[in-house]
Amino acid sequence: MFRNVYRVKIKGLNLDRLINYIMQNYKSYNLKRIAYDELEVELGYKSYNNLLLKIDTSCYNITVEKTFGIKFFLNKLKQSIALIISTSICLSFVCYLNTRLLKINIYGAKESTIQEIYKVLNQNNIKTFKSNKIELGNLEQDILQNVSEISLVSAVIKGNVLIINVKEKLPDVKIDYADFVAPYNLIIEDIECYQGTLLKNKGNLVKAGETIIGAYTINANGEKTSVKPIYKLDATTYFSGQVEFNEIETKLERTGKKIVNSCYNIFNCDFLKINKSNKFALYDEETKEVKLFNNLFLPLTVKKQIYYELKEVKIEHNFEEEKELYLQKSKQCAMEKLPQGLVVSNTIQEVIDGGSTKLIQTYLEVKIKLTND
Amino acid sequence: MSSIVDELSKYFSVPFNEVLDYKYTVINNSVVNVTGYKKIINYSTQFVTLSVKKNELIIEGENLKIKELDKGNIVLVGKIYKIYLSKES
Incomplete structure (x- = not known):
């Protein structure tokens, strides 16, 4: 590779003489007699040039078959400028990329923290395709100071990637100092307060949202200290539902007459x-829009406006016959208000007579036990 | 001449006889290295005739190729059948 050699073909007569001349003056390799007047030999760069000067070119025909060596390779490179330019561009691009950051990886943090870290990086002008010569110690300090949710940071550059490992702070333990507030309207059956200040007593009626135990204690000096209320509460609460019964019920029924207005679009x-005026005193209105060609591209639709004539019909009800049904409806109404997980201990139902109108009421009695002991 | 060479050999403790003489080495019937030859009388792929002292060294073979050629040193490569000396005509 590094030896610059010509492989030469020599044609001419009396080649043995020429071989002896070469032997006397130069060092040659791979000499081969192809025919009596043809010879192939490898000569060094200088030997070949000297031979050309010494030899009588009218007697010998010398042709270069092949060339080897770095000198010839460089000469060939000189001729292909495009290759040199593209190679040098590639090399310079690779060198340029070696001095740039190609990726920033942040590990061990949640999305919001990562965004904050990126802000700090932007402030320090650390972005992808920027220089990878970064003071990592300063960067770690900056991140620690500016991002509050971080306890440990380590920044490392591996190749073209900046790797930032983060350890987030443990969440603060929040002590619950909230007052104990009544979740429903209730009557206190029994209450035991182990910690906190008792504001309601046994037998008190408490409305939903009222404080039963305050989350504080007052010592002998009158100083207030926040504490978590610890208690045991037995209480009764009620959930009610009511339904109205009318002996004479008025209903609207369609007579069968109708007016149809339509319009194609x-x-x-x-x-x-088709636009007809509505003459009915009591009526029910209905509008429709129908596509005529559902599967075709033609968007032809028909809008219809229908007026149905209505008449009042009075229906008489007998309470005794329908009492059970209304009691059930009332209970159902109360049950809908009952929160999940509560068990009904007693059901109270009553009918309030108001002449032709009656009010059926249901009360669901629920015993609740609340504690956070 | 030989006596002067002998004297010089004794004086310098160097075997000039061997240095000045021709010498050939055959390796595995495929490589011949001849040193101390004077000139190439004839060369073809079947035989090579070299002039050595007052004789001719004839190397017969097949596909004979000169691997290296230098002043007084020749390396032949190929299938070697015979190597013999004959009187220079």
Whole structure:
């Protein structure tokens, strides 16, 4: 590779003489007699040039078959400028990339923290495709100071990647100092307060939202100290539901008469409009829009407006016959208000008579036990 | 001449006889290295005739190729059948 050699073909007569001349003056390799007047030999760069000067070119025909060596390779490179330019561009691009950051990886932090870290990096002008010569110690300090949720940071550059490992702070333990507030309207059956200040006593009626135990204690000096309320509460609460019963019920029924107004529409243009005036005193209105060609591209629709005539019909009810049904409806109404997980201990139902109108009420009695001991 | 060489050899403790003489080495019937030859009389792929002292060294073979050629040193490569001396005509 590093030896610059010509492989030469020599044609001419009396080649043995020429071989002896070469032997006397130069060092040659791989000499081969192809024919009586043809010879192939490898000569060094200088030997070949000297031979050309010494030899009588009219007697010998010398042709270069092949060339080897770095000198010839460089000469070939000189001729292909495009290759040199592209190679040098590639090399310079690789060198340029070696001095740049290609990726920033942040590990061990949640999304919001990562965003904050990126802000700090932007402030320090650390971005992808920027220089990878970074003072890592300063960067770690900056991140620690500016991002509050971080306890430990380590920054490392591996190749073209900046790796930032983060350890987040443990969440602060929040002590619950909230007052104990009544979740429903309730009557206190029994209450035991182990910690906190008792504001309601046994037998008191407490409305939903009222404080039963305050989250504080007052010592002998009158100083207030926040504490977590610890208690045991037995209470009764009620959930009610009511239904109204009317002996004479008025209902509206359709008589069968109707007025139909229609209008065809295509590309938001109305045509073939039928618009009749509504003469009914009591009526029910219904509008429809029907696509005529569902599977076709033609968007032809028909809008219909129908007025149905209504009449009042009075229906008489007998309470005794329908009492059970209304009691059930009332209970159902109360049950809907009952929160999940509570067990009904007693059901109280009553009928309030108001002449032709009756009010059926249901009370669900629920015993609740609340504690956070 | 030989006596002067002998004297010089004794004086310098160097075997000039061997240095000045021709010498050939055959390796595995495929490589011949001849040193101390004067000139190439004839060369073809079947035989090579070298002039050595007052004789001719004839190397017969097949596909004979000169691997290295230098002043007084020749390396032949190929299938070697015979190597013999004959009187220079």
